[in-house]
Amino acid sequence: MIHLVDVTLVVTLLACAWLSLTGRDLLRSVVLFIAFGLLVSLGWARLRAPDVALAEAAVGSGLTGALLLSAFSAMERARLTTDEVGLTRARWLALGLTLGLGVSLGVVLLSLPSDHPRLSLHIQERISQSGVLNSVTAVLLNFRSYDTLLEMVVLLASLVGIWAVAPFARVWPKAPSTPILAALARLLLPLMTVVAGYLLWLGADAPGGAFQAGAVLGGMGVLWVAASLWHPPWALRMVRPLLVLGLLAFLAVAGVTMGIGKSMLEYPASQAKTLILWIETAATVSIGVTLTLLFLGGYPAPPEQS
Amino acid sequence: MSGSSSLYALAGIALFCMGLFALIAYPHSLRKILAANVAGTGVFMIFVALGYQGPERPIDPVPHALVITGIVVAVCATGLALTLAVGLGATHIAPDEEE
Numbered sequence A: 001m002i003h004l005v006d007v008t009l010v011v012t013l014l015a016c017a018w019l020s021l022t023g024r025d026l027l028r029s030v031v032l033f034i035a036f037g038l039l040v041s042l043g044w045a046r047l048r049a050p051d052v053a054l055a056e057a058a059v060g061s062g063l064t065g066a067l068l069l070s071a072f073s074a075m076e077r078a079r080l081t082t083d084e085v086g087l088t089r090a091r092w093l094a095l096g097l098t099l100g101l102g103v104s105l106g107v108v109l110l111s112l113p114s115d116h117p118r119l120s121l122h123i124q125e126r127i128s129q130s131g132v133l134n135s136v137t138a139v140l141l142n143f144r145s146y147d148t149l150l151e152m153v154v155l156l157a158s159l160v161g162i163w164a165v166a167p168f169a170r171v172w173p174k175a176p177s178t179p180i181l182a183a184l185a186r187l188l189l190p191l192m193t194v195v196a197g198y199l200l201w202l203g204a205d206a207p208g209g210a211f212q213a214g215a216v217l218g219g220m221g222v223l224w225v226a227a228s229l230w231h232p233p234w235a236l237r238m239v240r241p242l243l244v245l246g247l248l249a250f251l252a253v254a255g256v257t258m259g260i261g262k263s264m265l266e267y268p269a270s271q272a273k274t275l276i277l278w279i280e281t282a283a284t285v286s287i288g289v290t291l292t293l294l295f296l297g298g299y300p301a302p303p304e305q306s
Numbered sequence B: 001m002s003g004s005s006s007l008y009a010l011a012g013i014a015l016f017c018m019g020l021f022a023l024i025a026y027p028h029s030l031r032k033i034l035a036a037n038v039a040g041t042g043v044f045m046i047f048v049a050l051g052y053q054g055p056e057r058p059i060d061p062v063p064h065a066l067v068i069t070g071i072v073v074a075v076c077a078t079g080l081a082l083t084l085a086v087g088l089g090a091t092h093i094a095p096d097e098e099e
Helices: A004-022 A026-046 A050-077 A089-110 A120-130 A135-143 A145-165 A179-202 A210-226 A234-259 A269-296 B003-025 B029-050 B061-091
Strands: none
Touching: A004 A026, A004 B003, A004 B029, A026 A050, A026 B003, A026 B029, A050 A210, A050 A269, A050 B029, A050 B061, A089 B003, A120 A135, A120 A269, A120 B061, A135 A145, A135 A210, A135 A269, A135 B061, A145 A234, A145 A269, A145 B061, A179 A210, A179 A269, A210 A269, A210 B061, A234 A269, A269 B061, B003 B029, B029 B061
């Protein structure tokens, strides 16, 4: 049974994506992409994936949008923002080929069995041993926690890559341009800290968790940088320890669990929730700091004066 | 596959194909990054749609966890790609300025 709201949503988000990808004006493309991200997060909500919807709204649409806009303005300064979008013969060929790929993928997908329970039954059986009630958190931080451990490495590696190619930040706090933004930031920053803490705590039993909370912290960092709030000199020295905090917490727990004769990251059932929450807290801080530094677009040092 | 699950899965395929097409066809680096993101979102949508089997059946949380991981990895890759693209732009002359 297909609801009208799903059809409307799918048509709108496909139209948004197509216009974003094929419009000539790149600023318009970026803005449409942000709108597209918000529509997709509505789609996740319709598919009963509230955890994914939260992560998409905060990261997929919000932070990616901020990154794209800041990169766009850097490119605009270099006058690199027009693109040739006419359909040449080669593009018609590419369109035809991807269309063929899409049709064949669609045929395969529709032939999949519809009532296979997949892994949901296994998860329901074991959820009581995981220490948390939210099945997504249980998968992320317990059943497949080594995925999340490796993800912390990926976060760090991407930042190391950025620092290696860009020795100066692209965005750097300057004197505040408008008092309204600074006042808004002063109002929102404490509120966002509370929201992040709440999402983190809630993640054990309801939609939320380290990634969503980290994304809120990252958004807070972006607002902090954009509003050019005061930053203490020691803040930059704190950056590196905070960046690796999540990974170190994970590795410590992995080491201890192996040390007491269990397999890696196999928590003792009585301590599972405590361990998960400690790892999540450390990961939230690291994710937040990483996302903020991604927005700086380079090593956290003031841009060269040119 | 049935109902809204297949609707979203097919939409995911359409998004993936749109992204792939734009990635191949258009030269601008910012648009290529947008295209890779749209294609990635398409893959996520297929995943989540496969975990959903109607309002009264239990959802499969494993694709959800994978997709959350994927969203965060995607934003990191986007950040790195944008830094590379802006760095390239600094040394690259726009086609209309060459003449």
